Amino acid sequence: MGMTAIAAMTPLSYSFADETRSVQTVPISTASTSQFALVEDSGLAANLYSRENxxxxxxxxxxxxxxxxxxxxxxxxxxxxxxxxxLDGPITFFFDQNDTPGTGVAYYFDGDVNGPYHLGEARQAVKQTAESYNFRKEKGLLASLNYNSD
Incomplete structure (x- = not known):
């Protein structure tokens, strides 16, 4: 499944240990698992979704x-x-079952991808992804947004 490199990485268990700080909430859409529905290829689904949303x-x-x-x-x-x-925009999650021990994450917006990362790296990559998205949104560079005020 192309995630062999992620299997060699250490899972993110250490990064999920301390989540005591308070945060604001953002709009979230979910394609879930437990109550989360798995998709066949979350990377493809996220990429296609990001091109239009x-x-x-x-x-x-x-x-x-x-x-x-x-x-x-x-x-x-x-x-x-x-x-x-x-992040100045919504977050939508897509999950699929990997065939390797490690969990991987990739971030998509406007058809571009940052990642895949193993979970520890994924948390560290959030800031850069948010900054890149916000910059492109502010400059009117996101094809997935309609900048015309009708």
């Missing part, structure tokens, strides 16, 4: 390791990270 589409490739966090926890933490980074 504003915000960041998050593709999560769930690992097979027992230590893989619950999808709701991943969604909650990454949503808080994007809110803290000042």
């Amino acid at each position: 504003p915000g960041v589409a998050v593709s999560v490739f769930l690992g097979t390791a027992q230590s893989t966090p619950d999808p709701a926890i991943i969604q909650n933490i990454l949503s808080k990270d994007f809110a803290n980074a000042g």
Whole structure:
């Protein structure tokens, strides 16, 4: 599934340990797992979605390791990270089941991708992704947004 490199990386367990800071909330759409529905290819689904919709589409490739966090926890933490980074747009999550132990994440907006990252790297990449999205939105460079005020 192209996620072999992620399997070699350490899962994100350390990064999900301390989530005590308060954060603002952002609009979230979910394609869920438990209550989350898995899609066949979350990367493709997120990419296609990002071409037509504003915000960041998050593709999560769930690992097979027992230590893989619950999808709701991943969604909650990454949503808080994007809110803290000042993302000026909605976040939409897409999940699929990876065939390797490590969980991977990729961020899509306007048909571009940042990643894939293993979970620890994914949290660190949120700020750069939010800044890039916000910059392009401010400059009118996102094809997925209608800048005409009708």
